């Protein structure tokens with residue numbers, strides 16, 4: 001599926017709640033780049049290579065990984081072997097990406113650019129979903145690849161173990177400043193009103209934080225209590241992620257000095273400053 005003048009999207013697999021991972025091919029006059037690589041199953045890799053062949057098999061300047069998660073990293077090795085492209089991610093993600101059995105050939109950071117011939121990729125550090133999450137702006141098309149920092153539908157899970165909600169909201173504000181025309185997300189459909197979506201995501205986090213503070217100050221101070229108040233009718237397979245979201249918010253409140261401690265992990269939590 002064509003996203004913009006120089007961008008095509010591949011998304012294969014069963015539709016979970018957020019949709020299968022998107023893989024993008026960006027093509028310039030002198031080279032091409034993949035942004036994310038899916039799980040790396042046969043159907044995805046074959047489709048990627050067919051699309052690349054369709055473009056005349058241009059030199060692959062980069063296989064960019066937005067972050068460490070296996071549904072984005074999984075195809076990196078196979079695409080690298082088949083195309084000779086260099087696998088790139090941020091320095092922070094390097095170790096975890098290599099932990100997913102992908103070879104990393106180099107790292108990129110905020111403000112770095114890659115010229116594909118009339119098409120420029122600019123890298124934007126956006127910690128939050130994971131601490132080394134990366135977005136990529138295709139300047140000429142005004143397309144912003146966001147990985148899991150922004151999804152096509154709904155909000156994004158922030159893992160309390162390798163993400164940070166405070167940093168995440170700062171990253172969203174940074175993306176508003178960039179002001180792209182389209183967002184090409186890590187899952188789900190292209191977002192054609194980026195500013196509206198980004199503001200909604202920030203607002204969603206603010207509201208959730210307010211809700212948690214409200215519950216804590218009204219005496220709901222355990223993880224179980226917060227969970228059933230915030231997610232009264234959630235499907236069972238999402239419970240762990242949902243509890244992780246609450247945990248990530250509690251950790252932010254502790255860092256902001258609004259909560260004495262986010263430990264023990266099942267509560268009770270006490271509002272106020274530890275200092």
Ligand SMILES: [Zn+2]
Pocket residue numbers: 067069129148
């Ligand atoms: Zn992810």
